[in-house]
Amino acid sequence: MSSDVLLDVQDLRKEFHVRNAGRTARLTAIDGIDLEVRRGETVALVGESGSGKSTVARCIARLVEPTSGGAWLGGRALGGLRRRKLSRLYGKLQMVFQDPNSSLNPRMTVRAILDEPLVLHLRMSRADRETRVRELLEAVGLAAEHLDRWPHQLSGGQRQRVGIARALAVDPELILLDEPTASLDVSVRGQVIELLQQVQQERGIAYLFITHDLQVVQRIAHRVVVMYLGTIVEQGQTEQVFAHPTHPYTKALLTAAPTAEYGVRRERFRLSGEPPSPIDLPAGCRLAGRCPIAEERCRTDAPPLTVVERHHLVACPPMSGGWRRAAPAAPAGGPDAQTTPRLPHVAQEPGAPS
Amino acid sequence: MNVRTIAVGSPSLVAFLRTLCRHRFRGTPTMRLGLVVVGILTLVAVVSLFWTPYDPAATKVGPVYDAPSASHWFGTDRVGADIFSLTMAGTRIDVGITIAAVGIAFVVGTTLGALAGFYGGWVDAVVSRLTEIMQAFPTLLLAMLIVAAVGPGVWNVIIVVAIVGIPDYLRLARAEILSKKTWQFTEAGRMVGNSPVRLLRRHLVPNSVLPLVAYSSINASWVTALVASLGFVGLGIEPGSAEWGAMIARGEDSIVSGEWWIAFFPGLAIFVLAAAFYLIGDGITQKGDGR
Structure with missing residues (x-):
């Protein structure tokens, strides 16, 4: 594994059992995805609601248990950790939540909220904590006067800043951002994005940025991973994906977003119909039923991710040179595909606790 | 407005406390009435330990069956005991049992309910099944059965009344924790x-406790009636004590013969206490949570 890979997710799968009309059905939220985040890098995970992007973050943070597969942070397996070790993991991995209104405890002041990780993770002295809390507050653009405020006395943007400060408190290496700007006003959104970029430059923190806001992605992300119904359909560097979207789903996603240029009419790439239910997924490509270029084989065989350009992978054989090139014999494509060797299952990882 | 900003503008401690009361404990007018009444009754209970107009246990402190008058405000009963002194003495029994029982039920029920809601699984299954079994019995009947089994005594009554009250607190706490468990601040x-225990104590319980406090006050009005009912049927408190329900039972026969005051005043006391608790609970519910 190359040393600059911070987060390595392999064959992550999450199924939920839902009761549907009296019988138990299996809902596949994540269908075996691989993902890498390098140190100091921002990877955007985009997709529509229900594509499983939030579940990916929650599985990595172990807020939900993945059904199979695992994640490694700096070479340490995140799966199978008991509580004590999991708590140590949270010293390196933090999360900023979507809704700042519900991610702050309404019965704690800003000071108490920021103090808590310092007490629990770093075991700092009282005086040190006070200094650190003030530093954090300053780092996210809030003033000392906000220390004794309650969450309900802050604006949405200020609350999200507190949420970011809380994530920064323990000096993490990776922050999972679960749609951190989705519930903010547009005017505040830009400020928060700016703050996140500034923090990254100062501290070299890597972000896994989960969002459906493509403008934000273009601004902040180094790489983009596009998810559709629990699978990765396309991934690549931001410029590549935005300049040459290749998968039909990505094309539809990008052309559906409004542009800032007035009067410019882009040719929209349209998909027909609605996404299928994640319960009882169709065989083959999940998009086949809605896709204008679907071939016969798309309906029966799962399309593998194939390299179309250096760093740019697409799971759509009709767009990437046909099924023969994407044959399972070369699962991840050519030499420029993921260089990471397959690791055995979580339990056999040497870093895993015995 | 928080405590600190108030403190800055307040020169003295008295003024500070006054502002604190005005800002933090401002309820509905009826809620304040309830608080005042419970406060007065608690004071009466304490005073009755040291002073009552006549010895409540003594007989023949006045003529028998004397109607309310200046010397005997609530009249006397068939042995010439002073009803006012007895009612005062009863205050500490009824108020004391009610508050103690509600307190125990609150703490135990909330703890068990929080654990059941938080951990789920077999903890939840065991706790929930036990509450369902208890709730299958009518509460008064269950309380009477247990008191009859364990025998009389103030502490027995407190514990029995607390036990029959636990299921409601438990279910309420369980539901509250269950709904807060998926909130993002929990994650x-x-x-x-x-740690899970700290998470419960610092994050979940403080955010779930307000409806429980509101319920406990409404529940207290009901517990007052339950305690009096047990006394009325002669279970629990020693017969002949100054417990309000027992006093009603003793005065019951005299109502038809015209000596209404023997049963009326203890009954009025029960009503006042129960209503006061109810008003407080109602006020808390209406006020809701500011933040």
Whole structure:
């Protein structure tokens, strides 16, 4: 594994059992995805609601248990950790939540909220904590006067800043951002994005940025991973994906977003119909039923991710040179595909606790 | 407005406390009435330990069956005991049992309910089945059965009344915790390193306790009636004590013969106490949570 890979997710799968009309059905939220985040890098995970992007973050943070597969942070397996070790993991991995209104405890002041990780993770002295809390507050653009405020006395943007400060408190290496700007006003959104970029430059923190806001992605992300119904359909560097979207789903996603240029009419790439239910997924490509270029084989065989350009992978054989090139014999494509060797299952990882 | 900003503008401690009361404990007018009444009755209970107009246990402190008058405000009973003194003495029994029983039920029910809601699984299954079994019995009947089995005594009554009250607190706490468990601040709390117990204590319970406080006050009015009912049927408190329900039972026969005051005043006391508790609970519910 190359040393600059911070987060390595392999064959992550999450199924939920839902009761549907009296019988138990299996809902596949994540269908075996691989993902890498390098140190100091921002990877955007985009997709529509229900594509499983939030579940990916929650599985990595172990807020939900993945059904199979695992994640490694700096070479340490995140799966199978008991509580004590999991708590140590949270010293390196933090999360900023979507809704700042519900991610702050309404019965704690800003000071108490920021103090808590310092007490629990770093075991700092009282005086040190006070200094650190003030530093954090300053780092996210809030003033000392906000220390004794309650969450309900802050604006949405200020609350999200507190949420970011809380994530920064323990000096993490990776922050999972679960749609951190989705519930903010547009005017505040830009400020928060700016703050996140500034923090990254100062501290070299890597972000896994989960969002459906493509403008934000273009601004902040180094790489983009596009998810559709629990699978990765396309991934690549931001410029590549935005300049040459290749998968039909990505094309539809990008052309559906409004542009800032007035009067410019882009040719929209349209998909027909609605996404299928994640319960009882169709065989083959999940998009086949809605896709204008679907071939016969798309309906029966799962399309593998194939390299179309250096760093740019697409799971759509009709767009990437046909099924023969994407044959399972070369699962991840050519030499420029993921260089990471397959690791055995979580339990056999040497870093895993015995 | 928080405590600190108030403190800055307040020169003295008295003024500070006054502002504190005005800002933090401002309820509905009826709620304040309830608080005042419970406060007065608690004061009466304390005073009755040291002073009553006549010895409540003594007989023939006045003529028998004397109607309310200046010397005997609530009249006397068939042995010439002073009803006012007895009612005062009863205050500490009824108020004391009610508050103690509600307190125990609150703490035990909330703890068990919080654990059941938080951990789920077999803990929840065991706790929930037990409450369902208890709730299958009518509460008064269950209380009477247990008191009859364990025998009389103030502490027995407190514990029995608390036990029959636990299921409601438990279910309420369980539901509250269950709904708060998926809130993002709970997950954030996990990620900043809280242990499950600390998570419950610092994040979940403080955010779930308000409806429980409101319920406990409404429940207290009901417990007052339950305690009096047990006394009325002669279970629990020693017969002949100054417990309000027992006093009604003793005065019951005299109502038809015209000596209404023997049963009326203890009954009025029960009503006043129960109503006061209810008003407080109602006020808390209406006021809701400011933040």
